[in-house]
Amino acid sequence: MTTVKDVCRHVRSKNAGPYWVTFDLFFDGPDSFEKHHANPALGPQLFQRLFGADPALVRHYPVADLNVVKISYARTSPQGGVVERDMHCGQQFVRLLDVQLD
């Protein structure tokens, strides 16, 4: 069983403006990147399940030169609104760490 935190040296999350959240998964080398970056476990359904995201508004960008996959989704509630718990979305990455890749 391999999880995201097993194959990434760093995972981070951050606002990309008030309406989008973006995740950067820094794989620990080209082998891990090649093997896992397109894994369906990291697909739009994951972001729907974990964050309530609209799957049609999940974007997936592999950056091979950096062994990174960037995934962005549109927020379901406005930044800083009534139910805000993470204004910069800086802690949202934690929920990706234990996602199983195989």
Added chain:
Amino acid sequence: MGAHAIATDAGSTDSGAAYLALGMSKNNRSSVKRDLAILMKAGAEAGIPVIVGTSGQAGGDKNVDWTRDIALEIAAEHGLNPKIALLYSEVDKASLKVRNAAGQVKPLAPLGALDDATIDSCDHIVAVLGAEPYVSALEAGADLILGGRTTDTAVLSSFALLKGAPWGPAWHAAKIAECGSQCAVYRTKGAGVMISIDNDGFEVETLSLENRCDPHSVSAHMLYENSNPFRLTEPGGVLDVTQARYVALDERRVGVTGSVWEKTPYTVKLEGAGAGGYQTIMLVGIQDPEVLSRLDEFHDKMLAALRHRVDTTIGAAAGDYHISLRLYGWNAVSGDKPSEGTPAPREVGVLFVATAATQDMASQIAKACNAWFFHFPIVEDEELPSYGFAFTPADIERGAVYEFKLNHVVELDDPMELVRTTWIDLKKKEAA
């Protein structure tokens, strides 16, 4: 070879909509004064312009004026006489409605078409400026530019564009330099970077000799706070770095080539912020092991009891209210249920947040819940507990909830349409 201009972005939407809605800075006045004084003195000594974008955190007219007053104070204290350009970018609601009705306003995902009610619900609306107003102010001889809301990149690219640099490298260099040493190997050693742009590309190096850039640190910065790492949409174009190449020039400097600017019809983004309800909060700390071993159950039971309490005491007068309990130490950040078997923490802080249409009603709701929140038992029929609370009065009025309300662009015929430039020429004042 020294710098030809000093440019910095002074704001962000990161910390939420309050700073635009209230027209206030997130930073304290004396830190901004200290930082701006360093830049203004350096600019004056070197005889080069100082360019500041998104003044006062949010770049609304009030934020610009706040920064202007600080700059005038600095000038007086240090005997500086800059020619100052103020670029205001607030948009008035009536003219925005006219543009909207004319079909010039388009939504960006995830929002839909703009309606007048949304425009009216904003306290302040700004247009996010591109580089043109800065280029124009530099052409007119500005020593100091204090800009309203502007894209980070436009602030940093403007001087190079004025000097005729190619647009791809100018915008890409600006994106890389927008957060200073974030694009360096060590993010905390020294704050700034020097960018040098020529016809083929650009170079970036840290101002601190103890820090350095490498191809990885520079290329990785395209990921930062950006939903797409290859294409960055700006007023009047898209920066495409799909084919960019990053090469180490020596141990500290990186050269970048292959950046492309795709010209598009001119659009600027709008940001609008307004209040959406008022909140009153209360806080307790809980160490009771019985509660800690049944936290999810405790949360759900307490929340239901508090809602029942509001409904039976205040009733319909409470309006469309909202209560949330956030268990710091357990699941406050996510709000998710931790997986089965997650060990109990030693203590949790429970934050009570009531939201209602008025501050008074939010506080009435908190007061109705007060005794229940501080003494709610996990085991019925036992002696009532008292949780650890730190303040009296226990309920704290937090003020309005500020939200961003717009995610739209306006199509413009002329990049200068939504900017109002005013000048303060201290040289002339000195002479007079």
